[in-house]
Amino acid sequence: MDIKKDWMDTKQDWKGLDGAIAWHLIERQAENWNQVGEMMNEWLKANTPTKEWVGLTNNELVDLTIKNAGFPILLAQAIEAKLKKKNH
DSSP states (O other): OOHHHHHHHSOOOOTTOOHHHHHHHHHHHOSSHHHHHHHHHHHHHHHSOOOOOOOOOHHHHHHHHHHTTTOHHHHHHHHHHHHHHHHO
16 A cells, blocks of 8 residues: 555645644655655645635725716726725
């Protein structure tokens, strides 16, 4: 039985796994640097926090539309700026 092949055939649940423990598992199981990179990327992806997108309320859209009425480019820029502010 090839333990390394079996390891690569099953997906490791990396979520919440400490980096040092992940590295220990990766170092023991990866057969080459390409596999090391793939497994490290899987761990990183599973443990990178994601921020939920925040959109504009109807009131914010109405307010921006009124302030920029007749100026579609300014309206688009105002919406973009407001979204950037809320999501960064």
